[in-house]
Amino acid sequence: xxxxxxxxxxxxxxxxxxxxxxxxxxxxxxxxxxxxxxxxxxxxxxxxxxxxxxxxxxxxxxxxxxxxxxxxxxxxxxxxxxxxxxxxxxxxxxxxxxxxxxxxxxxxxxxxxxxxxxxxxxxxxxxxxxxxxxxxxxxxxxxxxxx
Ligand code: 2BA
Numbered sequence: 658x659x660x661x662x663x664x665x666x667x668x669x670x671x672x673x674x675x676x677x678x679x680x681x682x683x684x685x686x687x688x689x690x691x692x693x694x695x696x697x698x699x700x701x702x703x704x705x706x707x708x709x710x711x712x713x714x715x716x717x718x719x720x721x722x723x724x725x726x727x728x729x730x731x732x733x734x735x736x737x738x739x740x741x742x743x744x745x746x747x748x749x750x751x752x753x754x755x756x757x758x759x760x761x762x763x764x765x766x767x768x769x770x771x772x773x774x775x776x777x778x779x780x781x782x783x784x785x786x787x788x789x790x791x792x793x794x795x796x797x798x799x800x801x802x803x804x
Contacts, residue, residue: 666798667761671754674794675775675784683708683782684743686715690723691738697723706774706782707747714774714782716747756783760794767791 682700684693686709697705697720704719726746727734752766754773766773767788775783 669760670757671760671763671786672756674790675786677784678782681785684718686744688743689739690741690743693718693743694723707743708782712782713780714776716749717751718743718747722746763791
């Protein structure tokens with residue numbers, strides 16, 4: 658029979674496991690789709706947050722949304738990239754999490770999301786919680802059960 662990690666873990670706050678904002682690749686409102694594509698390509702990440710000048714979270718951008726926005730009838734219209742703004746094509750409908758939320762909530766959400774953006778009460782972007790970090794914590798707890 659498989660033993661599950663005890664509930665203490667699920668009830669712990671996520672705050673200690675956040676990748677802090679200064680380490681997270683992002684783009685800003687007002688940046689062009691060309692700039693966003695450059696950042697996505699250079700960092701290798703499939704999606705990154707969009708922030709405003711005050712570091713408030715505004716949305717997510719990925720290469721698929723950019724390509725989709727410049728898709729013509731029979732070719733990709735790359736010449737439109739400099740004029741297209743990230744705020745016009747970013748995704749805004751995604752679950753967010755707060756620094757004092759619990760692992761249980763993050764675990765449920767990370768089943769469908771690669772990562773979660775962490776936003777405080779004032780809407781400020783605190784960082785991200787990734788699937789990788791969550792899986793590492795789960796693995797640690799599972800192995801501890803057998804020590
Ligand atoms: P993806 O870019 O699709 O990356 C999927 C997984 O591939 C990552 O899982 C990580 O294990 C690995 N990976 C991708 N690019 C990497 C890189 N440049 N350096 C090291 N490992 C890399 P997670 O670590 O769980 O990240 C989940 C998602 O969170 C990523 O999806 C990305 O969209 C975002 N992300 C992670 N760290 C980020 C950062 N520092 N800045 C911006 N976005 C980040």
